[in-house]
Amino acid sequence: MRPIFIAFVLGSVFTAPALAQETRPEIVGDAIPQPLVAIRGDPVRGRAIVVDRQVGLCLLCHSGPFPEQRLQGTLAPELAGAGRRWSEGQLRLRIVDAAKANPATIMPPYYRTDGLVRVASAYRGKTLLTAQQIEDVVAFLMTLRD
Amino acid sequence: MSRQALMRLAHFSLAVLLVAFGFAASATEIPLSERKSGYEFMGPQSRAMQDDDTANPxxxxxxxxxxxxxxxxxxxxxxxxxxxxxxxxxxxxxxxxxxxxxxxxxxxxxxxxxxxxxxxxxxxxxxxxxxxxxxxxxxxxxxxQSRGMPIEPTIDARTQPFLDAGRAIFDLRQGQLNLSCAQCHDDQWGQRLAGTVIPQGHPTGYPQYRLEWQSLGSLQRRLRNCLVGMRAEPYAVGAPEYVDLTLFLMWRARGMKFEAPAVRP
Missing domain, CATH: 1.10.760.10 (Cytochrome c-like domain)
Structure with a gap:
């Protein structure tokens, strides 16, 4: 029953256009074990996305081991140690759609376009990050072990 | 139990879970005694600028x-x-x-x-x-002319529906970031969004001079700033939604001291 149930949930959450070229993320437990794209995530690119306040937006809410970045957020858990606390698949799910792990979360869904309301026209139908960017961020977060 | 029955049970459990968490997720209102004007989050220099008529732009x-x-x-x-x-x-x-x-x-x-x-x-x-x-x-x-006086919009049978509409906007998760006003201003006030302290969002001093704007601006302008930050479609300039939201925010700030023209960072 379980795979059917997961497929039902995913079918209602992920839209077809955003996934045209990419693997459909399959949730297993509280993780997405499989990468969203075939190309391996690049931690250097991932770090650049995380600290970019217009792209990743991460440091608006999170703080982390980025000594050159002033004015980091305090709304959300510290990113230091994220790669020790979570598995790669758990991190991937929490970026794709953190509400799947915690429905009360304020973390925006980075790879979901449906179920959102009043999205500004410039962003309508677009995910916050691309599948490749998410893989880059996951690869970077996995390096944060301390 | 048949496969179909199991599926139905699974869907039902999911719905129950979502409803339960939905309630748990809803923001809690700030107790009246714990409300703070944005003034209280400012440093002494900004406060002095607001308080001195010859320095308040x-x-x-x-x-x-x-x-x-x-x-x-x-x-x-x-x-x-x-x-x-x-x-x-x-x-x-x-x-x-x-x-x-x-x-x-x-x-x-x-x-x-x-x-x-x-x-x-x-x-x-x-x-x-x-x-x-x-x-x-x-x-x-x-x-x-209202500076120092308590905020007290009239809530009665005629205004109640508009107050409710304003509250619904305040609680609505919207935009690409899927955030509501309440999630920041009821639940996370006092925390830092990037470097900036999140205030409780009481409109005690509009129109107000924002150092960030380098000008006086209306509450509507400030609300548009937040909506743009949430990557939500701003309501049109002068739209009734802003008035409903303003009514809710003024009711939420009832009894607090009116400060216009306020100075904010």
Whole structure:
């Protein structure tokens, strides 16, 4: 029953256009074990996305081991140690759609376009990050072990 | 149990879970005694700038507004003072009671809306554009007359539906970031969004001078800033949604001291 149930949930959450070229993320437990794209995530690119306040937006809410970045957020858990606390698949799910792990979360869904309301026209139908960017961020977060 | 029955059970459990978490996720209102104006989150220099009329940049607009209050205009060649007299008396406390229900429009109007209604009906003059120098100045002059007075919009059978509509907007998760006003301003106030302390979101001092804007601006402008930050479609300039949201925010700030023209970072 379980795979059917997961497929039902995913079918209602992920839209077809955003996934045209990419693997459909399959949730297993509280993780997405499989990468969203075939190309391996690049931690250097991932770090650049995380600290970019217009792209990743991460440091608006999170703080982390980025000594050159002033004015980091305090709304959300510290990113230091994220790669020790979570598995790669758990991190991937929490970026794709953190509400799947915690429905009360304020973390925006980075790879979901449906179920959102009043999205500004410039962003309508677009995910916050691309599948490749998410893989880059996951690869970077996995390096944060301390 | 059949496969179909199992599926139904699974769907039902999911629905129950979502509903349960939905309630758990809803924001909790700030207790009345714990409410703080944005003033209390500012440093001593910004506070001093607001408190000293000779240093508060908003006061320049207040003086502009005083001149506009007394200027005859429109087809009727009527001034605000012609009907309302001395604003320091007649407008005392008025801004602290807005948005207020207007019978001819069948809905509450904010102060800007009321000023433009007076221009249309009494002066037969064209309305001022939102965020224009003139509308901000007249609003600031009227608002200044309520400084230090408690905020107290009238909530009754006529305004209640608009208050409810404003609350619904406050609680609505919207935009690409899927955030509601409540998630930041009820639940996370005092935390830092990037480097900036999140205030509780009480509109105690509008129109207000924001150092970030380097100008006086309306609450509508401030609300648009937040919506843009959430990557939500801003309501159109002058849209009734802003008035409903303003009514809710003023009710949420009921009893707090009115500070216009406030200074904020």
């Amino acid at each position: 908003g006061m320049l607009s207040v003086f502009d507004g005083e001149a506009l209050w007394n200027a005859k205009t429109g087809a009727t060649n009527q001034s605000c003072a012609g009907c309302h007299g001395d604003a320091t008396q007649s407008m005392k406390g008025a801004a602290a009671r807005y948005p207020a229900f207007n019978a001819s429009r069948g809905r509450p109007l904010d102060l800007e809306g009321q000023i433009n209604l007076c221009r249309a009906d009494r002066q037969q003059a064209s309305p001022f554009a939102y965020e224009s120098r003139e509308l901000l100045a007249l609003t600031a002059y009227v608002a200044r």
